[in-house]
Amino acid sequence: MAEKSYRDAIKDALREEMKRDERVFIMGEEVGVWGGTYAVTRGLHDEFGDKRVRDTPIAEAVIVGAAIGAAMGGLRPVAELMTINFSLVAIDQIVNNASKMYYMFGGQFNCPVVIRTPAGWGQLAATHSQSFEAWYASLPGLIVAMPGTPYDAKGLLKSALRSNNPVMFIEHARLYGVTGQVPDGEYFVPFGKSDVKRAGKDVTIVTYSRMLHVSLAAAAKLAQEGIEAEVIDLRTLRPLDMNPVIESVKKTHRALIVEEDWVSCGMGAEIVARIAKDAFDYLDAPVERLGAIEVPMPYSKPLELMALPEEKHVIAAVKQMIA
């Protein structure tokens, strides 16, 4: 085990797979000479050269589309989109090509492409501070992974790079510097396995990505007041593993979903519906959701912070549910 940043864990997964499999290559804006806007690919261009770490024009549709074509042609492309906001420019490729191809052509050929892109914010204003994971998670045929820890980031990316299916791998810009324990040897985190990150008996918090850290911090404070929250990290949004959530709700009888997305039509809406169906009789309180305030993200720092869920909101929400 070693203490590693989320950024380096991702880079390690890329490097390991590029060393192992000649077919793996990276393409995207500033992934090469620059070293990646968030420095995830820094050093890989020096190590692997132009052929395998390829700078592209600022042209997201062809970045993703060409990656899909390269996957059809037998390669294992990693297309990096600088932020998930720019994935909208490529959304036709993701929706109509990557996620449909295997089914639409009757299972004749698959599309093992990995699209890496960070969500996040940081005084970047309305068009650069969005979370679209629920849009992508709504698509049959697309795997959507959204890791919250360095361990999961590496293990899920390794799975993505070995997958025979298209994977939307959503990182978080504000997690790149977060550190955690990462095993030295090779390991994989499977898709469709939610993870109980903290055990508890009083309330179930369902979350993923950066909100995992907010939820764990809130849970630690709640514990000081004798409230034991169970924190479940979904890790992949499709396939979605609800089993640990349902088991947990049967025990705690209360559930809170914490997401950084807007609440309306967000991942939480799906989780609530599934809890309502599979654990309705176990609930002692309505399932609650916490997410971003439903406004385009403002630039001004105090306003931006107000728009996002914080530890104190999680604590308040839990206390209200338990009262």
Add this chain to the structure above:
Amino acid sequence: MQTAPRDAQLPVTREQGLEFLRQMLLIRRFEERAEQAYTEGKIGGFLHLYIGEEAIAVGAMAGLNADDDVVTHYRDHGYALARGIDPKNAMAELYGKATGICKGKGGSMHFADPKKHFWGGYAIVGGHIPLAVGLAFAAQYQNQPRVAVAIFGDGATNIGMFHESLNMAKVWNVPMIILVENNQYGMGTAVHRASAVPDMVTKALGYNIPAAQVDGNDVLAMRDAMMVAALKARRGEGPQFIEAKTYRFRGHSMGDPQRYRTKEEVEKMKARDPIVRFELQLVEHELATQDDFAFLRNDVDRVASEAVEFAETSPFPDPSELYSDVFAPEASNG
């Protein structure tokens, strides 16, 4: 505009010439039968007929190697048949049957057969052009002498993905061939009403991509243009562009009232029918006779009838097929 030289010897053998003619006749007869089945309600959805443009598919595919990669638009029957897909499986796909080339899951707009490096018909205008950039890159990356061809209509040259793709194909110098069928209309909108320039080759020059304008109703000119483009792309000269000038005899799709053009215009263009023209050429150069043509017409009639029979007697997909093929099976890691 390139056309096959008329005074010289016809650059084709009798066998090749009859094979090209057979393919063009087959595409036409296949589509006439599909049209009939559509009006009988046996085929649903959209049906975009290729009638009048057969020389492009037949000529272009004849200019490629068997392992060159092809992606095309939703008007894809001609390319599928020219690429050697069995008309039976093609017709069964139109009928939505289990024996269809895509098990009935794709329909008219989504024929594909990767064994023939025919990677499919795509129905979002321009959405498949980037795929060809990637396929061409894969060939370059793996140091394989394949080229990748993206085929689409004049209408698709106005969408962003066309421009992104041409630009990156040139920057990466990938062995890609861009084949634009300029049939004068994007659905019902004439080229001059939708495109800032009337000649598609002009757009290629903006990306420093060599471009040829070809008579798309001349099967031999099409073959030659594709052979030249493929040769250049294969020897590392980067993307190549072909504009095939043609005309669609039928509506955009079966539900097209064709208010945007006159009957006189259509009739005038039918005088340039690629099949009739090629037959005249073959006769003129004493490579074939009316008897040969009668034989071929009978032959494709039989093949098309067998395809319809096959489609009609094939079963619909098993209900379990609804759920299969969403995800490809995962290999175990390691």
